[in-house]
Amino acid sequence: MNDILIIGAGYTGMMAAVGIARRTKAANVTLLNPTDRFNERLRQHQVAAGQELGDHRIPDLVEPAGVRFVEGWAAEIDAAGRRVVLGDGRELHYDTLVYAVGSSTPAVDHAYTIADPKLADALRDNATGVLTVCGAGLTGIEAATEAAEAYPRMTVRLLSRGEPGSMMGPKARAHLNRALDRLGVEVRTGVTISKVLPGAIELEDGDRLPTDVTLWTTGVRVAPLAAQAGITTDDTGRVVVDATLRSVSHPEIFAIGDAAAIRQGYGTIHGTCQSGIPSAAHTAESITRQLKGKAPKSFRFGYIHQPVSLGRKDAVIQFTNPDDTPGRFYLKGKAAVFYKESVSGSPLKFYRMRMAVPAKLTGRTGGRRNRLP
Numbered sequence: 184m185n186d187i188l189i190i191g192a193g194y195t196g197m198m199a200a201v202g203i204a205r206r207t208k209a210a211n212v213t214l215l216n217p218t219d220r221f222n223e224r225l226r227q228h229q230v231a232a233g234q235e236l237g238d239h240r241i242p243d244l245v246e247p248a249g250v251r252f253v254e255g256w257a258a259e260i261d262a263a264g265r266r267v268v269l270g271d272g273r274e275l276h277y278d279t280l281v282y283a284v285g286s287s288t289p290a291v292d293h294a295y296t297i298a299d300p301k302l303a304d305a306l307r308d309n310a311t312g313v314l315t316v317c318g319a320g321l322t323g324i325e326a327a328t329e330a331a332e333a334y335p336r337m338t339v340r341l342l343s344r345g346e347p348g349s350m351m352g353p354k355a356r357a358h359l360n361r362a363l364d365r366l367g368v369e370v371r372t373g374v375t376i377s378k379v380l381p382g383a384i385e386l387e388d389g390d391r392l393p394t395d396v397t398l399w400t401t402g403v404r405v406a407p408l409a410a411q412a413g414i415t416t417d418d419t420g421r422v423v424v425d426a427t428l429r430s431v432s433h434p435e436i437f438a439i440g441d442a443a444a445i446r447q448g449y450g451t452i453h454g455t456c457q458s459g460i461p462s463a464a465h466t467a468e469s470i471t472r473q474l475k476g477k478a479p480k481s482f483r484f485g486y487i488h489q490p491v492s493l494g495r496k497d498a499v500i501q502f503t504n505p506d507d508t509p510g511r512f513y514l515k516g517k518a519a520v521f522y523k524e525s526v527s528g529s530p531l532k533f534y535r536m537r538m539a540v541p542a543k544l545t546g547r548t549g550g551r552r553n554r555l556p
């Protein structure tokens with residue numbers, strides 16, 4: 184029997200594990216994750232604002248499909264020996280490895296990241312203080328608006344070099360700016376942060392802004408696990424893959440989701456669930472093809488949307504061209520809230536659906552074929 188090991192039970196690792204196990208009985212499929220609770224990363228800004236999420240046990244989601252779940256931390260990949268050494272010394276052998284460790288924002292002294300479990304308490308304890316959100320990317324915008332809505336007496340400041348929503352079209356961006364305004368978020372653009380200090384932010388122009396809680400949302404990195412194993416990675420730690428999503432240096436390793444540097448005609452895909460889930464579904468298909476002696480196919484992906492929540496009562500969805508440039512259409516208000524909620528809730532619904540429907544009937548999922556060269 185072939186041993187297939189998936190490191191990381193986030194959105195993409197779960198999808199790959201279930202997809203492989205449902206397609207073939209000719210492999211032992213093992214899924215490794217540090218905890219047995221599924222982390223709904225799409226909703227981390229909601230957790231930060233004090234909302235309780237559902238409790239989803241990973242074994243309940245994957246074991247019915249025939250996946251073995253192992254709780255543990257991958258500390259080392261021995262690529263020559265085809266084994267993964269866990270933090271507690273246990274070892275897992277693989278014939279094929281799926282690298283799905285996701286990504287994170289690097290920690291900065293005196294600042295929280297969105298994944299920090301202590302952030303929710305810090306916001307609650309400073310409900311009348313100042314929250315400074317550094318970075319107006321989608322995570323920064325979602326966190327700032329969520330906090331401003333949950334804590335109306337808090338001063339929420341959003342600092343950024345560029346304009347919030349700069350990747351959106353003018354109408355969607357205008358709606359975004361109106362929402363920031365309505366929620367009282369103080370936006371300051373064109374700034375470069377030189378230092379985060381305890382209780383203050385220092386800007387390059389010499390300004391010093393007092394703060395009670397600082398949230399750092401910029402810069403994405405992937406753990407150095409693959410790089411330390413001699414697997415080819417890019418400068419952010421993502422595994423460089425070929426057109427079929429296999430590592431260019433180690434073809435027995437597939438990389439998916441945020442942990443993979445996936446090239447398409449328009450450039451390298453940036454980490455989203457939107458692109459990650461299709462990469463996982465494609466990999467499940469490729470691995471089962473290989474088990475049948477067939478070659479894996481090339482992966483092609485084009486973006487559909489940029490969904491952004493603006494608190495619980497508002498959102499904006501910019502529909503896009505396959506290369507993620509803004510298209511003509513956008514949604515706002517209640518329709519956008521409904522749409523965004525469907526996006527955030529869909530992965531878990533989808534894993535459950537995969538259990539109920541024969542694998543033959545479930546093809547690739549999400550995304551759409553990239554129409555660009």
Ligand SMILES: Cc1cc2nc3c(=O)[nH]c(=O)nc-3n(C[C@H](O)[C@H](O)[C@H](O)COP(=O)(O)OP(=O)(O)OC[C@H]3O[C@@H](n4cnc5c(N)ncnc54)[C@H](O)[C@@H]3O)c2cc1C
Nearest residue numbers: 191192193194195224256257284285440441454455456457
């Ligand atoms: C606030 C917020 C909102 C977002 N909204 C959207 C959105 O609306 N649409 C969208 O498409 N994307 C969105 N994203 C991005 C999306 O969450 C990520 O692209 C997605 O989670 C990537 O999935 P993944 O499986 O690659 O990684 P993850 O979901 O991060 O999962 C990685 C898993 O690997 C595990 N792991 C890591 N290292 C190890 C190790 N050494 N050993 C064992 N396990 C390990 C982790 O514990 C984790 O369980 C959002 C992100 C944030 C933060």
